Amino acid sequence: MKKVDVCLSPDLMHLYEVQNSAVVVVDILRATSCMTTAIAHGIESITPFAKLEDCLAMKANGFYTAGERDGKKVEGFDLGNSPFEYMQPNLKGKKIAFTTTNGTQAIARSLGAKDIIIGSFLNITAVVNYLRASADDVLIVCAGWKGRVNLEDTLFAGALVNYLADDYTLACDAPLAAQRLYLQAKDNMVDFLKDSSHVRRLAKLNIHKDIEFCLTPDQYEVVPVLKEGVLINHVEVPLLKVAKP
Amino acid sequence: MKKVDVCLSPDLMHLYEVQNSAVVVVDILRATSCMTTAIAHGIESITPFAKLEDCLAMKANGFYTAGERDGKKVEGFDLGNSPFEYMQPNLKGKKIAFTTTNGTQAIARSLGAKDIIIGSFLNITAVVNYLRASADDVLIVCAGWKGRVNLEDTLFAGALVNYLADDYTLACDAPLAAQRLYLQAKDNMVDFLKDSSHVRRLAKLNIHKDIEFCLTPDQYEVVPVLKEGVLINHVEVPLLKVAKP
Numbered sequence: 001m002k003k004v005d006v007c008l009s010p011d012l013m014h015l016y017e018v019q020n021s022a023v024v025v026v027d028i029l030r031a032t033s034c035m036t037t038a039i040a041h042g043i044e045s046i047t048p049f050a051k052l053e054d055c056l057a058m059k060a061n062g063f064y065t066a067g068e069r070d071g072k073k074v075e076g077f078d079l080g081n082s083p084f085e086y087m088q089p090n091l092k093g094k095k096i097a098f099t100t101t102n103g104t105q106a107i108a109r110s111l112g113a114k115d116i117i118i119g120s121f122l123n124i125t126a127v128v129n130y131l132r133a134s135a136d137d138v139l140i141v142c143a144g145w146k147g148r149v150n151l152e153d154t155l156f157a158g159a160l161v162n163y164l165a166d167d168y169t170l171a172c173d174a175p176l177a178a179q180r181l182y183l184q185a186k187d188n189m190v191d192f193l194k195d196s197s198h199v200r201r202l203a204k205l206n207i208h209k210d211i212e213f214c215l216t217p218d219q220y221e222v223v224p225v226l227k228e229g230v231l232i233n234h235v236e237v238p239l240l241k242v243a244k245p
Numbered sequence: 246m247k248k249v250d251v252c253l254s255p256d257l258m259h260l261y262e263v264q265n266s267a268v269v270v271v272d273i274l275r276a277t278s279c280m281t282t283a284i285a286h287g288i289e290s291i292t293p294f295a296k297l298e299d300c301l302a303m304k305a306n307g308f309y310t311a312g313e314r315d316g317k318k319v320e321g322f323d324l325g326n327s328p329f330e331y332m333q334p335n336l337k338g339k340k341i342a343f344t345t346t347n348g349t350q351a352i353a354r355s356l357g358a359k360d361i362i363i364g365s366f367l368n369i370t371a372v373v374n375y376l377r378a379s380a381d382d383v384l385i386v387c388a389g390w391k392g393r394v395n396l397e398d399t400l401f402a403g404a405l406v407n408y409l410a411d412d413y414t415l416a417c418d419a420p421l422a423a424q425r426l427y428l429q430a431k432d433n434m435v436d437f438l439k440d441s442s443h444v445r446r447l448a449k450l451n452i453h454k455d456i457e458f459c460l461t462p463d464q465y466e467v468v469p470v471l472k473e474g475v476l477i478n479h480v481e482v483p484l485l486k487v488a489k490p
Binding site: 008009011012014015145146147148149150151154170172173174176177180181184192195196197198 | 253254256257259260390391392393394395396399415417418419421422425426429437440441442443
C-alpha cells in the first residue's frame, strides 16, 4: 500500500526521503492558492524563486514578477499575493517569476523529490486524482511561517490525508494529527482559523475575501507540476496509437 | 501578559529564543513520565545524558544507569523506561544516570533556557502551579520521535496550554493546534492515541499498563527541575524571617 506522510514545517525536511515520492507543496495563505489560480486562468508558467533578487532579475527576460514578503506585495513587482490578481485576462499565456516568504522556500526545500506538485483547497480533488493515478508515496510539505508550523497548511494536509486515507497508509503521527484537526475544522474552516496567527496577520492587511476564497474547495481542475524548475499545468497524456510497422 | 509557546519537535528548537523562558520538556511515552515517578518516589537526582556511553560510564561513579533505545532497555543498564520500575523502595535516595531515544535529547537541545523543568500528565497540575508562580514566558518542548512530531507529546502540550490559556497569550499556531487536539482527545486519550505510531510501536513491546499510567493526570505533586545539569525536585523555599539588626 502507498504511504502518505506530512512534513509540518520545511525546517523538518531533513527527516524525509523524497527521491521516490511525490511531494505536494502547500501554502494556503496564499502562495499555492495563487499558483493554482494563475495556472487555471491560462498563465503559461510560474518559475518559483526562493530569493527576491533572483525573482526581480527575471523582469529583464520578459517575465511578470510576483509575490510577497511578510504578506505584502514587494515594491517594483508587477503582482502581489492575492489570488484575485491572477484572474486578469491580460495575463493569459504569460510567464511569471514568483517569490514568497514561505511557499517558494518550501518548493526549494523539496527539490530532489521524484515529482513536485502544487496543492491548495482550490484544486484539492484534482490533486487527489493526480496522486491516486501514480504509484508513488506522497509527502505533503506544509510551508508554514518562517519555519513554524501553521494551522491552515496543517488543515489542508489533513484534508488531503482524509481523502487518501482509504488507499494509503499513514506514515507517522503528523498525518494522523493533521487529519484529526481537519475533521474537527471541516464544517467551518474560516471560523476554526480565526484565531490563527496568519489569519490575524492578514486581517490587519484587510484581506478577508482572499482568506475565504483560499479555503474554498474545488474551484479549479488544474494541477501545477514542477518540470525543470518551472510550474506548468499537468496535462493528461493520451495513450498514443502506434501504427503497426 | 506572559506567553506560552510549543515546539513540536526538538529539530525546530533553532526557531525559539529560550534564554528568558521556562522550558517544559515532555516525553510522555515514557522518559518524562519515568523522571516524574522517580523523583516522586524519593530518588535523589537524575542526571540526563544524550549519549549512551556517557550514561553508562556513570556506573563507575556509583550511579544507577537507566533508560532505553528504540523503546527497549539497554543491555548492561540497571533500569529501563517503565515508570513502574522507579517505584522500588530500594532506589530511595539514589542517583540515576538516564538516557533515552528522545527525552534526554530534548533536554540537551533546551540547554540555555532560563529554567528547565520536566512535565508529564502525572504532575501536570504541579507544573501549572510552578509556571504560574514564575514571571517567565513558557516554551513546551515536545521530544517527539527522532525529530518527528508525535501525538502524545502534542496532546500533553495542548493540555498544558489549555490550563494556562486564561493567563497566557498563545504565541503562534503550534499551541493553538495542540490545544484543539487536546480538547478533542481529552475524554478518552487512550482511545485517541491507539492509532498513534508510538503506541503501536510500544504495543509490540506489551506495555499497555505503562501507556495507561503515563496518561493519568495528577499522580504526583513533584516538579523535577534541572540545576547544574542534574534533575532534582523543586522545593518551595519558605520566606526567611530576617532578624532585625
